Amino acid sequence: IAGITQAPTSQILAAGRRMTLRCTQDMRHNAMYWYRQDLGLGLRLIHYSNTAGTTGKGEVPDGYSVSRANTDDFPLTLASAVPSQTSVYFCASSPEGGNYGYTFGSGTRLTVV
C-alpha cells in the first residue's frame, strides 16, 4: 500500500537521550516534511526537504536535525531530548512542495520524561 511509514508508533524517552524518528515513503515524492502536533497549536513545521540532498528549517527547528540521503527516507533526530519535545510527530510528503496536498504518516507519539 502506497504511503508513509513512521516508526516507532510511540516512545517514552529519558531526558538527555538521543532519539531518531524514522520516516519512509514509497510514492517517489520529492518533498518531505516533519511536523509536531500539540493541542491548541495545530501542526507546526520542524524541518523540510524539497528534494533528496537538501533540507531546510521550519517554524520550530531548535533541538532537531534531519537528513535526506535519498528520495524515500527522511529521519528526524533529537540530539538531546527535553520534556518540551513531548509531542506527536508527523512525517508528510508531497509531489512538489506546498501546491499539492500532503500525505501524512500515522505519527509517532513521543513522551520525554
Add this chain to the structure above:
Amino acid sequence: QQQVKQSPQSLIVQKGGISIINCAYENTAFDYFPWYQQFPGKGPALLIAIRPDVSEKKEGRFTISFNKSAKQFSLHIMDSQPGDSATYFCAASNIDDMRFGAGTRLTVKP
C-alpha cells in the same frame, strides 16, 4: 505569528445538520487552500482543496467557499453524520510554504 486563523475551536452539530468551519489567512502569496480531516490516533488526511481561481468547490457533502478579497475560506459539511466526527484543519500554502490552522474538533451527535 499565526498566519492562518481557524474558528471555532470546537463544534457540536446534530446529525443531519450543517457544520461550518472558517479560516482566514494573511499572506496573499498563498495560492492553494486544502482542508484535512484527522481521526484520533491517525495522521491528517486530505479532504478537499481549492485554488483561488474559483469561489466554490464541492465534493459530495463537503464544500469549500473561498473569498479572495476578504482572505477567508470555509468548509461546509452538509447532512453531517456521526462518522464525520473528527478534527478538521485548514491550511494555506504556496510552493514554498504551507501553514495550518489550529484545528476544529467536530462532534456530530446522533
